[in-house]
Amino acid sequence: MRDEVLGRLRLGELTVSRAGRLGDLLSAVMGHMWRVQTGDLLGRLDLVDQAVRGIEEIADRCGLPLARWHLLRVRAAQAVLEGRFLVARSVIGASRVNCHHAGMAHDIVFFLAPDDKTAAATRRRGPGQAFESVTCRFIEPDSAIAEWDMYFEEPSAEVPQPIEQLLGWSWPEWVTAPLNDGVEVFALPQRLTHALANASSTELEELAVRWTTRLRSEDGDEMTDDDLLAVLQGVARLAANAVRTGGGLYSWSF
Numbered sequence: 001m002r003d004e005v006l007g008r009l010r011l012g013e014l015t016v017s018r019a020g021r022l023g024d025l026l027s028a029v030m031g032h033m034w035r036v037q038t039g040d041l042l043g044r045l046d047l048v049d050q051a052v053r054g055i056e057e058i059a060d061r062c063g064l065p066l067a068r069w070h071l072l073r074v075r076a077a078q079a080v081l082e083g084r085f086l087v088a089r090s091v092i093g094a095s096r097v098n099c100h101h102a103g104m105a106h107d108i109v110f111f112l113a114p115d116d117k118t119a120a121a122t123r124r125r126g127p128g129q130a131f132e133s134v135t136c137r138f139i140e141p142d143s144a145i146a147e148w149d150m151y152f153e154e155p156s157a158e159v160p161q162p163i164e165q166l167l168g169w170s171w172p173e174w175v176t177a178p179l180n181d182g183v184e185v186f187a188l189p190q191r192l193t194h195a196l197a198n199a200s201s202t203e204l205e206e207l208a209v210r211w212t213t214r215l216r217s218e219d220g221d222e223m224t225d226d227d228l229l230a231v232l233q234g235v236a237r238l239a240a241n242a243v244r245t246g247g248g249l250y251s252w253s254f
Helices: 002-022 025-042 045-060 067-082 084-102 118-119 142-154 189-199 201-223 228-245
Strands: 107-113 133-137 183-187 246-254
Touching: 002 025, 002 045, 025 045, 025 067, 084 246, 107 118, 107 228, 118 183, 118 246, 142 183, 142 189, 142 201, 142 246, 183 201, 189 228, 189 246, 201 228, 228 246
Parallel strands: none
Antiparallel strands: 107 133, 107 246, 183 246
């Protein structure tokens, strides 16, 4: 496990270095995000602080909404870990506004692929008809995946309270670094894939109600009008196929 974490740290540092030379600022942000994640896993707060400062410098310099959103998300997670919940709530509010400005996650496709490399290759054009998939609109796939994972690890019909608990949860990882186009490809955790594959209809219904309640409280009239239970049921079928075939479950979003 430690070797994998150190490998991701080296990848993050290499990405930051090369992206800086090429002037690809958003890829540099992704590299810093990997450094934040590995710093947390290694207990290296100094590394986390360095990475956050790197993201902050890029966000201030380039003015890209997506870079700013990542910075706010990291700051909120830090505040949660430090027990500064009022600060975290304020930052979360700012990140939601920034997220709408960034125009993120208007179209989401959950899909089945044999491996990360195949999933990463869908980044430019989307999964398309070659992949078994479920589509939806106007949700944040990473927060949805995190909430689903939290539900199966700590079952509860109640929306996480305070909501900062969700922000501090383990969020999904990219299979390919996002570029400055708003496209993201995430891998669902294996434990979540297995949980969804084995979920009962009652569990999916309870999770759908909880998920809907959270989105309505956050988005109000701008909430997606998709049938979220149908989305979950479709993703659960994909998960069952992933477990049966040995493939993986992914999300593509723009």
